[in-house]
Amino acid sequence: MSLEMAEKWDAKYAQCNLQTPANPCFVLKQHSRFLPFHGQALELACGLGGNARFLAQCGLKTHAWDISDNALTVLNNFASLNQLSITPLITDLEQMILPYQQFDVIVISRYLDRNQFKAIADALKPKGLLYYQTFLAPVQDNAPQNPDFYIQPGEFNQAWSNLETLVYGEGWLTNENTAEQGSNKHRYAWYVGRKQ
Numbered sequence: 001m002s003l004e005m006a007e008k009w010d011a012k013y014a015q016c017n018l019q020t021p022a023n024p025c026f027v028l029k030q031h032s033r034f035l036p037f038h039g040q041a042l043e044l045a046c047g048l049g050g051n052a053r054f055l056a057q058c059g060l061k062t063h064a065w066d067i068s069d070n071a072l073t074v075l076n077n078f079a080s081l082n083q084l085s086i087t088p089l090i091t092d093l094e095q096m097i098l099p100y101q102q103f104d105v106i107v108i109s110r111y112l113d114r115n116q117f118k119a120i121a122d123a124l125k126p127k128g129l130l131y132y133q134t135f136l137a138p139v140q141d142n143a144p145q146n147p148d149f150y151i152q153p154g155e156f157n158q159a160w161s162n163l164e165t166l167v168y169g170e171g172w173l174t175n176e177n178t179a180e181q182g183s184n185k186h187r188y189a190w191y192v193g194r195k196q
Helices: 003-012 026-030 050-057 069-082 114-123 155-159
Strands: 040-044 061-066 086-090 103-109 124-135 163-174 185-195
Touching (some): 026 050, 026 103, 026 124, 050 061, 050 069, 050 086, 050 103, 061 069, 069 086
Parallel strands (some): 103 124
16 A cells, blocks of 8 residues: 555544545435345545545445545544445555455545546446536636646547447536535536446
């Protein structure tokens, strides 16, 4: 695990507590009608687990993976207090190995690693759903400055051509997790796909 990366994200979440906002991303909240009533879900790069909390509240057994021990501690405390089925796991997402056909739902927001796309698709069960929302190019103020962390217009549809596209959109969204992000409006692309 990259110690430098873990320290960076632990510092970001060092002052967070149970009152820190952690809301589901737009694409999950707006298109939750596709979710199954039960099954296994995963939020990758979960941070404080806004998506994981939402998935667990919808009845899914939810796994939440992140590199930050501080963020996962807050999430674990929230899950225990609210009796939610959330299993946090500290992991370096660049080194992780996703289990084959394990999840009914995978949610990723504000994280992009194109090298993981095939493994993410393989980790979905047949008929499994992928919810993905991330920053849309070009590079924006008060957002990551590395252009590799931005999806290009239309790229989601090409990247997930092996999934059935249920939803695709691009545009400006207000971020409800203002304590997490600093700026409350960014350009995003969002996608929901179903494995055949």
